[in-house]
Amino acid sequence: MLKTVHGRRLSGNSPRILREILGRIRKARRCVVSSHVRCDGDAVGAGLALVHLLRKMGKQAHMVTDGGPPAELMFLPGAGGIGRGPRDCRPPYDLLFTVDCGNLDRLERVLQGLPPDVQVINIDHHVTNTLYGNVNWIDPEASAVGEMVYRLVRAARIPLSREIAMPIYTAIVEDTGRFSFSNTHVSTHRVAADLLGHGVDPDLVHRHLYGSRTLPELKLHAAVIRSLRRSPDGRVAWIRMTDAMFRSAGYVPTDTQEFVQVAKNLKGVAVAILFRPLSRDGEVKVSLRTDGSFDAAKFCTRHGGGGHVRAAGVTLRGSLASVERRVVGEVRARMKRDHAS
Numbered sequence: 001m002l003k004t005v006h007g008r009r010l011s012g013n014s015p016r017i018l019r020e021i022l023g024r025i026r027k028a029r030r031c032v033v034s035s036h037v038r039c040d041g042d043a044v045g046a047g048l049a050l051v052h053l054l055r056k057m058g059k060q061a062h063m064v065t066d067g068g069p070p071a072e073l074m075f076l077p078g079a080g081g082i083g084r085g086p087r088d089c090r091p092p093y094d095l096l097f098t099v100d101c102g103n104l105d106r107l108e109r110v111l112q113g114l115p116p117d118v119q120v121i122n123i124d125h126h127v128t129n130t131l132y133g134n135v136n137w138i139d140p141e142a143s144a145v146g147e148m149v150y151r152l153v154r155a156a157r158i159p160l161s162r163e164i165a166m167p168i169y170t171a172i173v174e175d176t177g178r179f180s181f182s183n184t185h186v187s188t189h190r191v192a193a194d195l196l197g198h199g200v201d202p203d204l205v206h207r208h209l210y211g212s213r214t215l216p217e218l219k220l221h222a223a224v225i226r227s228l229r230r231s232p233d234g235r236v237a238w239i240r241m242t243d244a245m246f247r248s249a250g251y252v253p254t255d256t257q258e259f260v261q262v263a264k265n266l267k268g269v270a271v272a273i274l275f276r277p278l279s280r281d282g283e284v285k286v287s288l289r290t291d292g293s294f295d296a297a298k299f300c301t302r303h304g305g306g307g308h309v310r311a312a313g314v315t316l317r318g319s320l321a322s323v324e325r326r327v328v329g330e331v332r333a334r335m336k337r338d339h340a341s
């Protein structure tokens with residue numbers, strides 16, 4: 001089992017790192033690619049594109065993530081071959097590639113299937129990456145790790161095929177919020193344009209990522225919208241997600257936090273809050289999203305949680321109703337105080 005990585009470390013984001021990675025690939029025979037548990041479009045897209053690149057370079061390569069890819073990404077070329085746990089690992093390996101994975105623990109159960117002495121190549125765009133690999137290529141400016149794999153493909157002088165272009169495009173679409181977030185750069189559109197010229201069907205990608213919701217998923221959305229409440233001044237809006245709502249919709253989401261966006265999208269809202277009672281008795285998970293005028297990190301840290309100014313979370317003790325009252329009351333009081341000062 002892989003626990004910590006031993007040996008020399010090399011980190012950076014320069015042409016030299018790319019050359020180093022390509023040099024190590026050329027010397028290797030068997031490679032495995034992995035990413036974080038509950039993998040998303042960037043994790044799966046960057047990983048699959050890398051697997052295809054490695055194969056084009058004459059290597060044996062496959063991908064394994066804890067739990068495998070979500071259903072909406074199964075349309076990607078090669079997604080059916082992604083392993084779902086340690087049993088799908090087939091060591092020995094010369095190289096382990098991790099993509100979109102800020103720290104090694106996020107591979108979760110896959111670590112059990114990996115030999116302790118495997119060389120690790122860590123490719124990521126999270127600023128908080130712990131540099132756990134033997135080679136760490138970290139580019140916080142990259143819109144998606146998919147965009148970094150694109151650069152690797154170009155540096156390796158491997159022609160862009162549809163099976164490489166499709167997953168990279170998907171990775172970029174997902175991590176840029178369909179080219180809408182502030183990480184969408186001139187270079188992002190240039191890469192996307194090149195990919196469109198190599199067999200990517202943007203409508204197909206969009207349909208799978210955003211146009212394939214199941215009826216139970218939409219029913220849950222409806223229940224979440226029905227739970228929406230807001231303060232009289234319209235500055236704070238909040239929603240609930242309970243086990244009873246999951247049961248009646250017939251759907252349990254893997255990621256509940258994204259639902260806070262339902263409240264955040266309401267016009268005039270500065271602070272959106274999601275309340276999710278945990279199955280453990282008497283605890284409520286609270287997720288905050290703000291427009292930047294209210295410091296969610298400061299608020300959550302005060303109660304033992306953490307995060308960023310615009311997105312933070314904390315788990316509090318109490319019934320759903322009492323936690324809701326307390327948090328909304330305190331947020332509103334602090335907003336008034338901040339406004340007065």
Ligand SMILES: [Mn+2]
Pocket residue numbers: 042043100125144145175
């Ligand atoms: Mn990413």
